[in-house]
Amino acid sequence: MLEIWIPIFVFVFGLAIGSFLNVCIYRIPRADVSIHSPRRSFCPACSEPISAYDNIPILSYLLLRGKCRHCPAKISVLYPLVELATAGLYLFLYYRFGLTLEFLLALVFVSVLLPISVIDAQHYIIPNVLILTGLILGFSLVCGIAYQRADVWYLLIRLIGAVAGGGVLWLIAVIGSAVLRKTAMGGGDIKLMALNGLFLGAWPELAMVIAFSAFSGAVVGTTLIISGIKDRQSPIPYGPFLAGAAVLVLLWGDNLWRLYLQSVGWN
Secondary structure (H helix, E strand, O other), rough: HHHHHHHHHHHHHHHHHHHHHHHHHOOOOOOOOOOOOOOEEEEOOOOOOOOOOHOOHHHHHHHOOOOOOOOOOOOOOOHHHHHHHHHHHHHHHHHHHHOOOOHHHHHHHHHHHHHHHHHHHHHHHOOOHHHHHHHHHHHHHHHHHHHHHHOOHHHHHHHHHHHHHHHHHHHHHHHHHHOOOEEEEEEHHHHHHHHHHHOOOOOOHHHOOOOOOOHHHHHHHHHHHOOOOOOOOOOOHHHHHHHHHHHHHHHHHHHHHHHHHHHHOOO
C-alpha cells in the first residue's frame, strides 16, 4: 500500500514546495519585500492578500482561470509551471534514489537550482542567499551521508568538486574576458558551479555539466540571435543552463557517462 501512497505524497509535497519557491522567485530580487514579510502572499498588481483557498498549487490557478480574484490582472503561467516542475522533479528523484539521505540531498539541490534558474533568467542575477543556503544544507547532508557510509572519500570528493567547480569556471571566465575584452561570465555563475561540485562531486560530473551547459547555451543563444529576439551584444544568463545540466547529471549522469565511454570504445 505504501508503494502507491509514497509517490503521491512526494508529488503533493513537491507542489507545496514549488509554491514556496514561487515566493522566493518573486521576493528575493526585490528590496521592498522579504521571504518573511509580508507573511501572506499578495497580488503584485493590486497588493490584495491572497486567501488560503486561492493559494492551492495548480488548482487555484485553474479555478481562477489565471486571473486575480480582486482585480483583472493575469497570474503569470510561471507560477503553476514552477509548481509542476518541482513536483515532477521530486517524483523523478524519488524513483532515482528512494527514501534515502541521497534523496534528501537531491531534493535540496533541485529546490535551490529552480529559483536560481528563474531569477537569473528574469533579472540576470544569482542571489547569494540561495547559493549560501545550498552550500550550508548541502555540506550538512554530505557530511551526514559520509558518516552513514563510513566513507570519508565521499565527503572529500565533494569538497574537491566544490573547489574545482568554482575554480574551473573562474578560469574560463578570466580567459573568456581576456579574449572577448568584456565580462564573459558573472561571479554568480562561478558560485553556482561550486555548488554543483559540492552536490555532484568532481569527476566526471563537472565535466559533463560544463559540456552540456555550454552546448545547450550555444544552441539557445544562436537560436535567439538568428530569430532576432537577441543580438550579439545582448546578455544571455548562463545560470539556467548550468542548473539544467546539473539536474541532467544528477538524474542520469552515470548512464550518460557509460554511453559516452562505450561510444569511444572504452569499456
